Amino acid sequence: MGCPICDWMDEDKLVIYQDKHVVVFLNSEPTVEGHVLVVPRQHYAIMEQVPTDVFEYMFVVANRVSALIFELLGAQGSNILVNNGISAGQDIAHFYINIIPRKENDGLNFRWPPLQIAQDDMESIVAKVKDKCDYIGHEKPKAAPVEVGKVEDVSVDEEDLRLKQLERTP
Amino acid sequence: MAEQELTPQQALAMQKEQCIFCQIISGQRPGYKVYEDDLVLGIMDIAPASRGHVILMPKEHYPIMPMVPESVLTHTFKVVKGVSHALLQSMLVGGTNVFIANGGHAGQQIPHFMVHIIPRSEGDNVDVFSLGRGSVDISGISEMQKALAGSLDVKMQDKLAEQGLLKESKVTEKELFEIIEKNKQLQDLLVGNIDNLETVVESNPQLMMMFKGKNVSRIRDFLLNFKEDKGLRDVDALLKGKKVQRVDKAREMLKAIEEEASEDTPEERLLKEKLSLKGVKKKNNIKKEHEELEVTEEDDATLDEISELLSRGGL
Numbered sequence: 060m061g062c063p064i065c066d067w068m069d070e071d072k073l074v075i076y077q078d079k080h081v082v083v084f085l086n087s088e089p090t091v092e093g094h095v096l097v098v099p100r101q102h103y104a105i106m107e108q109v110p111t112d113v114f115e116y117m118f119v120v121a122n123r124v125s126a127l128i129f130e131l132l133g134a135q136g137s138n139i140l141v142n143n144g145i146s147a148g149q150d151i152a153h154f155y156i157n158i159i160p161r162k163e164n165d166g167l168n169f170r171w172p173p174l175q176i177a178q179d180d181m182e183s184i185v186a187k188v189k190d191k192c193d194y195i196g197h198e199k200p201k202a203a204p205v206e207v208g209k210v211e212d213v214s215v216d217e218e219d220l221r222l223k224q225l226e227r228t229p
Numbered sequence: 230m231a232e233q234e235l236t237p238q239q240a241l242a243m244q245k246e247q248c249i250f251c252q253i254i255s256g257q258r259p260g261y262k263v264y265e266d267d268l269v270l271g272i273m274d275i276a277p278a279s280r281g282h283v284i285l286m287p288k289e290h291y292p293i294m295p296m297v298p299e300s301v302l303t304h305t306f307k308v309v310k311g312v313s314h315a316l317l318q319s320m321l322v323g324g325t326n327v328f329i330a331n332g333g334h335a336g337q338q339i340p341h342f343m344v345h346i347i348p349r350s351e352g353d354n355v356d357v358f359s360l361g362r363g364s365v366d367i368s369g370i371s372e373m374q375k376a377l378a379g380s381l382d383v384k385m386q387d388k389l390a391e392q393g394l395l396k397e398s399k400v401t402e403k404e405l406f407e408i409i410e411k412n413k414q415l416q417d418l419l420v421g422n423i424d425n426l427e428t429v430v431e432s433n434p435q436l437m438m439m440f441k442g443k444n445v446s447r448i449r450d451f452l453l454n455f456k457e458d459k460g461l462r463d464v465d466a467l468l469k470g471k472k473v474q475r476v477d478k479a480r481e482m483l484k485a486i487e488e489e490a491s492e493d494t495p496e497e498r499l500l501k502e503k504l505s506l507k508g509v510k511k512k513n514n515i516k517k518e519h520e521e522l523e524v525t526e527e528d529d530a531t532l533d534e535i536s537e538l539l540s541r542g543g544l
Binding site for chain 2 (some may be wrong): 073074076078079080083085087088089090091092093094095105108109111114115116117118119120122123124125126127128129130131132135136137138139140141142143144145146147148149157159161162163165169170171172173174176180181182184185187188189190191192194195196218221224225
């Protein structure tokens with residue numbers, strides 16, 4: 060279906076690590092030297108489709124890659140970034156994690172201009188978000204304290220608009 | 230400065246005490262909490278990139294991501310996925326950014342590891358997360374690939390082992406010897422503390438693969454001989470131009486000490502049999518003598534001084 064990331068996997072292009080669940084690449088069009096991508100081996104377009112155990116594991120791998128670039132590339136910091144959905148800047152319809160080595164004066168800047176939000180507006184946002192967050196790990200809103208390690212997968216609506224959007228990307 | 234006298238643990242405790250996120254977690258400071266369980270807390274960022282910008286953090290104070298234990302890390306990202314989904318539904322947005330900054334140069338402002346989950350909609354003017362492409366010289370990329378690939382396999386060895394993907398280590402005995410020769414810690418274990426060698430090797434998949442199928446006792450002997458030669462070279466240096474005969478005497482002395490080495494305890498004998506190592510203790514002693522010699526800087530040491538040095542060692 061013409062997924063560039065699946066193609067790179069087949070071609071073994073710039074692969075620096077792979078196992079049953081993940082493949083780690085050097086980005087062939089890096090933002091900075093040493094820009095690494097962690098991808099699930101299975102093709103999942105968006106984050107919601109990635110099974111939670113694979114998602115967690117991808118970050119375990121990302122964390123070790125991040126530690127390695129400190130050691131090996133002399134990075135002084137690292138950014139880990141996921142763009143999930145076209146409106147978040149996702150450019151390939153295959154979920155991936157960016158790992159960006161950082162050095163002093165490297166010209167990158169991920170600082171956002173802070174938004175001013177009035178307190179009553181903030182409180183209404185909190186109420187809305189909290190309401191949905193209460194479902195994390197539960198079928199219904201939680202009644203008891205959350206049990207660690209019992210977070211369920213979120214289901215994906217096949218008709219998800221974001222999927223359709225991504226499928227239209229070149 | 231007083232700060233320099235702090236141990237890393239004390240410094241961390243101090244950092245934790247001053248950490249505003251720890252204060253929010255403990256309730257000393259207010260925060261807009263949206264999610265909480267035993268391990269993590271999610272609050273609204275008060276300087277958000279967009280409406281509904283959540284920061285999720287472990288309740289324990291970990292300055293950067295590599296310091297977070299894996300069990301906490303996996304739980305955190307389990308919740309990250311849930312929060313991202315909750316934001317899509319509650320803020321009615323088309324996407325989310327998940328963003329982590331490790332270190333001041335990466336834009337981390339407060340040393341408490343956290344994950345930003347940022348709701349994104351088209352035209353929201355949050356353009357800091359679009360990554361530039363194609364302006365970086367990639368001529369060295371295949372060298373970098375090679376360097377990273379080998380080290381990453383090593384770093385991921387436990388996971389590869391769990392998945393049954395661990396390849397037989399290609400390290401030859403000679404290479405293993407060279408690795409040990411360069412690694413002071415391994416050297417000390419092999420020569421001076423075999424009691425721990427087995428435990429250390431078994432608890433480290435990387436070492437386990439390297440040592441797998443290797444003749445440890447041969448490497449050990451090789452290492453000890455190597456050391457012995459080096460030790461004698463040092464004796465030569467000490468005697469500096471004095472008669473060769475004296476070097477021979479020093480050699481004899483070394484031998485004598487080797488023979489005088491005390492008896493092994495039954496436990497040690499058992500361990501040695503297990504590791505198929507011979508003459509462990511004797512050589513231990515010799516190694517110590519050599520170390521003594523190596524640290525000596527006296528140029529014109531007399532034979533007596535050397536013998537004194539040699540007799541000072543021992544377990």
